[in-house]
Amino acid sequence: MCFNGCEKYPGDEGLLSEKSELTIEEAKAFVDNQNLLLFSLKSGDSQEHKINIRTNWDFAKCINNEKVSVVETLIESMGRFGFATPECFEEWKASGDKAYLYSMSKLVVIKLKKTNQMYSFIMTVAGDKQYVEGKHFDLYGNTYLKRDKNLSGYVLFHNLDGKFVNGWVYCDGQITNTVIEPENLDMQVRLKSALNVLSLNQWYEECEFWITYYIGSDGNIHITEYTESCRDILVFLGYYETGDFEGEPTDGGGGTSGGYTPNNPIDPNLPCSNDPIKNPTIASSGPSGQHGGLFGCVRQGDNDCSEGVYNKFHGGIDISADYGTDIYSMYSGTAKIHYEPGGLGNYIIVSSSINGQSVWIYYGHLSAINISNNQLVNCGTIIGRSGNSGNAGSTTPHVHIQTFVNGTRVSPLQYFYTQFDPNTGSVLNDPCNSL
């Protein structure tokens, strides 16, 4: 869901870049509306254990670079869980020191500055034995955007449902390999034939209370000491493979290499947030030419504009769209379905609160409606398909977009991601789908 993170702040262009940075409140709203949270540990033979986790926003931090805006915070779990390298695992068995089992997991929310797309996921750092000993088991120096310069071990990314997405192997702060979760891995065959199989001991200690965190007198984050008895540590062996890493050696934080890389993080077929279709252009509408698709007195005909050749008022803008094109809601809000046979035909109004104002955005001449009346939609929800219903039967295919702000009709141009020249209709900025 997009919430504020999706919204621009019309009339406040000078502050746009600043406001496009993610706030803790936005990150929290984004995560709260996903089905948090069960983290599942899986063994190679499909044993599975689900763990309740929750976020602790008291430790949330905002970090930004030129491409992404990040909020990361701690997660708490019902019982303890973690990932341990084989060497650390052996050390725990030999010494009984549970610190060797410990790995650090954070909840991370990122917003891509160019598109406002947001993702949330869990980042886990599991250091190798030498590294965790050198850091006195404090792994919190590793953030999403920057890894500790001495990090040796693994960084893993999981979705909030616990599904492994991708990971990285580090040696002295440099990425050396990728981590891959093989699908349907036949361990018998692979273990004999491949040297690059990596096993991580995923462990879980069942407790009937939340394991929480606090900042100690030393300023570092600690896990609550607990005396209540927990059940034995259960171990699930997780098998991964390491893959080649061909990127440039960097500090290895997200935003360079080393980030969370879900499949198709940016789908080039999707429109940018705040655009109703991908790469919109203003339609040349009817015999009056290019200007006719713009807002205002841009057409010839009725004399509802006082003077001049272009004396017919157009109450919105026309965005070119082949018949049947998916139309996306530009903002989150409440969608209402309407029908006006001599005008906008089948149309939808999505009412949103944008920068404290009540904004109604109309999507007209649709051929299909994909939502139900009064449905809550998100920025990016497909609400209908373009068409020529109403009085658009003889014009080039387009979707008519018009806006009312606090009840007053205004030009809709400011509500698009794509910026148009209000006089010529030409596009002024780069498409967003090129990150």
Ligand SMILES: [Zn+2]
């Ligand atoms: Zn129109």
